[in-house]
Amino acid sequence: MRNTSFASMHCSLAQSLELIGDWWTPLVLRDLYLGLNRFDQFVTDLGISRNLLTDRLATLVDGGLVRRTPYQQNPVRYSYELTEAGRELVPILMALTAWGDRWATPPAGQPIRFTHTTCGKVTTPAVCCSECGDKLTTEDVVPSPGPGGRTAPGTALIASVLGDMP
Numbered sequence: 044m045r046n047t048s049f050a051s052m053h054c055s056l057a058q059s060l061e062l063i064g065d066w067w068t069p070l071v072l073r074d075l076y077l078g079l080n081r082f083d084q085f086v087t088d089l090g091i092s093r094n095l096l097t098d099r100l101a102t103l104v105d106g107g108l109v110r111r112t113p114y115q116q117n118p119v120r121y122s123y124e125l126t127e128a129g130r131e132l133v134p135i136l137m138a139l140t141a142w143g144d145r146w147a148t149p150p151a152g153q154p155i156r157f158t159h160t161t162c163g164k165v166t167t168p169a170v171c172c173s174e175c176g177d178k179l180t181t182e183d184v185v186p187s188p189g190p191g192g193r194t195a196p197g198t199a200l201i202a203s204v205l206g207d208m209p
Contacts, residue, residue, distance in 0.1 A: 053195035062106040080122045137168035
């Protein structure tokens with residue numbers, strides 16, 4: 044459960060976490076990507092309570108990451124699928140999985156591998172530069188204010204770059 048809302052923070056990361064920043068949501072998104080699409084499938088796979096899953100799915104639907112479509116009328120039951128925004132989030136989840144494989148590997152080893160269909164090779168997902176394709180590291184990237192940058196809660200970096208912080 045969330046203790047804090049990031050809705051008022053002027054920060055893209057905070058706004059993203061407002062949609063996906065709890066323990067269960069990335070796992071629901073992962074399961075959708077892996078092909079599960081019905082409520083009972085999520086409950087069975089994740090062991091999540093029905094009330095909590097209902098809340099998480101509603102947040103994902105309201106946030107535009109998941110589409111809900113009825114597949115049965117009496118009683119009404121729904122299937123779920125990733126929207127374009129949800130599909131764009133999957134590579135980030137893959138990169139987080141790769142980080143987990145390196146730094147928090149389960150005792151039995153890497154539980155999933157990703158194969159890049161374009162080249163047919165097993166790949167380790169990484170975050171790369173959109174311009175040159177190089178892997179991004181903390182040493183190679185310098186943050187700076189964007190067009191929406193302003194001094195506000197959650198924007199200490201921007202404020203320091205703009206000279207508004209002590």
